[in-house]
Amino acid sequence: MNIIIIGAGPSGMVAAIKAKNENNRVILIEKNDRIGKKLLATGNGRCNYTNLKLSTKNYSNGNFVKETLDEFNNDDLINFFKFLGLESTTDGDRVYPITLKANTVLNILMYWLESKGVEIMTSTEVKSFEKIKNKFLVHTNNKDLECDKLVCAFGASSMPASGSDGTAFKILKEHGIKVTDLYPALTQLKLDSKYLKHLSGTKVIGEAKLIRDGKIIDRRRGDLLFTNYGISGPPILDLSVNARKNDIIEIPLINNVDKNIKEMLYSRFYIFPDFSVKDFLIGIVDKKFIHYIVDALGLDKNSAMSALNIKDFDRIVDLLLQSKFKVIGNTGFKNSQVTRGGVSLDEVNSFDYSSKKIKDLYIIGEALDIDGDCGGYNLHFAIASGYRLGAKFSG
Numbered sequence: 176m177n178i179i180i181i182g183a184g185p186s187g188m189v190a191a192i193k194a195k196n197e198n199n200r201v202i203l204i205e206k207n208d209r210i211g212k213k214l215l216a217t218g219n220g221r222c223n224y225t226n227l228k229l230s231t232k233n234y235s236n237g238n239f240v241k242e243t244l245d246e247f248n249n250d251d252l253i254n255f256f257k258f259l260g261l262e263s264t265t266d267g268d269r270v271y272p273i274t275l276k277a278n279t280v281l282n283i284l285m286y287w288l289e290s291k292g293v294e295i296m297t298s299t300e301v302k303s304f305e306k307i308k309n310k311f312l313v314h315t316n317n318k319d320l321e322c323d324k325l326v327c328a329f330g331a332s333s334m335p336a337s338g339s340d341g342t343a344f345k346i347l348k349e350h351g352i353k354v355t356d357l358y359p360a361l362t363q364l365k366l367d368s369k370y371l372k373h374l375s376g377t378k379v380i381g382e383a384k385l386i387r388d389g390k391i392i393d394r395r396r397g398d399l400l401f402t403n404y405g406i407s408g409p410p411i412l413d414l415s416v417n418a419r420k421n422d423i424i425e426i427p428l429i430n431n432v433d434k435n436i437k438e439m440l441y442s443r444f445y446i447f448p449d450f451s452v453k454d455f456l457i458g459i460v461d462k463k464f465i466h467y468i469v470d471a472l473g474l475d476k477n478s479a480m481s482a483l484n485i486k487d488f489d490r491i492v493d494l495l496l497q498s499k500f501k502v503i504g505n506t507g508f509k510n511s512q513v514t515r516g517g518v519s520l521d522e523v524n525s526f527d528y529s530s531k532k533i534k535d536l537y538i539i540g541e542a543l544d545i546d547g548d549c550g551g552y553n554l555h556f557a558i559a560s561g562y563r564l565g566a567k568f569s570g
């Protein structure tokens with residue numbers, strides 16, 4: 176059987192490795208001049224490929240993902256990589272290659288693609304396809320190719336510089352296959368605040384809340400980082416999936432806030448009457464937050480704590496525990512890690528990712544309308560879908 180896979184990202188590479196055997200000719204087509212470009216950028220160059228806490232709850236369309244996770248969970252992925260010769264390590268619940276280098280993952284996958292005899296065509300862009308009887312005729316910028324099974328593993332729109340720029344969806348749309356609206360997800364948020372330049376680079380560990388019309392929409396914990404345009408960090412990337420313009424991001428300015436925090440703050444108010452406001456704050460927050468707090472509240476940083484009335488102190492506590500910033504946008508597809516939206520799941524069977532409309536056509540990985548949280552969930556789905564489909568082809 177002849178199999179063509181469009182896109183040499185993690186889903187396409189793994190599908191190719193699993194599908195290739197003595198009966199199957201597998202051609203992996205990549206429009207870049209090299210394969211796995213985006214993979215090298217993942218996890219800050221460390222490639223966080225799965226998570227010890229893997230659940231359908233971590234995905235936008237958990238029902239569709241369930242069969243994939245039931246058949247290929249985090250242990251299966253770790254063991255699959257072990258079988259290929261790649262050892263894993265963890266940082267919290269996040270799983271990485273033991274080298275903490277994304278290029279190790281790519282090198283291992285390239286070794287197996289080559290040793291199994293997968294034919295790789297780089298600098299080749301698939302433009303369209305035709306179905307002629309039981310065969311596909313695939314048109315590329317170089318030449319036309321024929322196959323029995325056609326796999327779309329061409330990703331979506333995030334990080335267009337990696338090759339996944341969303342243009343490939345038209346190949347399917349031309350055949351009447353529905354693609355949902357696409358939005359950047361797992362991206363930094365732009366905030367409306369005159370203090371951003373000053374706060375840029377300041378980090379705090381805590382829970383960020385996404386608030387709309389006074390209601391909490393979502394809340395996530397972890398490292399929060401101010402930038403000169405807004406805010407970043409894993410919890411923000413997760414919140415960005417649902418964030419809209421004019422929503423509010425609420426964060427603490429004190430690290431690891433716990434239930435005793437108010438007691439601690441109010442007792443300090445009485446213990447240190449001779450401290451200036453600045454001295455009071457310096458023992459509890461990053462120095463850069465002090466200017467923001469006193470300026471935003473119109474206080475004098477040199478005035479003594481004893482000169483503050485309790486209402487002013489309540490306002491300080493409020494900012495320390497729930498600083499609010501208005502969202503004015505996100506940093507777009509260019510900086511997003513994943514795309515919300517893709518090939519409509521109504522078009523695809525969840526047991527083997529086959530098209531319901533066109534026989535022998537398959538869609539895997541991020542091209543589908545599935546996105547996961549930050550933490551290894553997106554690579555897990557890309558790899559797992561490639562594995563399951565490739566295994567089906569090799570029997």
Ligand SMILES: Cc1cc2nc3c(=O)[nH]c(=O)nc-3n(C[C@H](O)[C@H](O)[C@H](O)COP(=O)(O)OP(=O)(O)OC[C@H]3O[C@@H](n4cnc5c(N)ncnc54)[C@H](O)[C@@H]3O)c2cc1C
Pocket residue numbers: 181182183184185186187204205206207210211212213214216217218219222223224225299300301302328329330331333334337338339340343511512513539540541542550551552553554555557
């Ligand atoms: C900066 C960054 C960091 C990330 N970090 C993580 C992380 O640590 N953990 C995690 O789980 N996820 C992470 N992700 C998300 C993860 O990389 C993607 O979910 C995953 O790569 C999707 O795999 P894929 O194979 O479906 O598609 P892609 O990796 O997007 O690969 C698709 C390939 O198809 C090619 N292609 C497109 N159109 C055509 C065409 N017409 N003809 C030929 N080839 C074509 C593209 O050039 C590309 O190489 C990160 C993403 C980014 C951008």
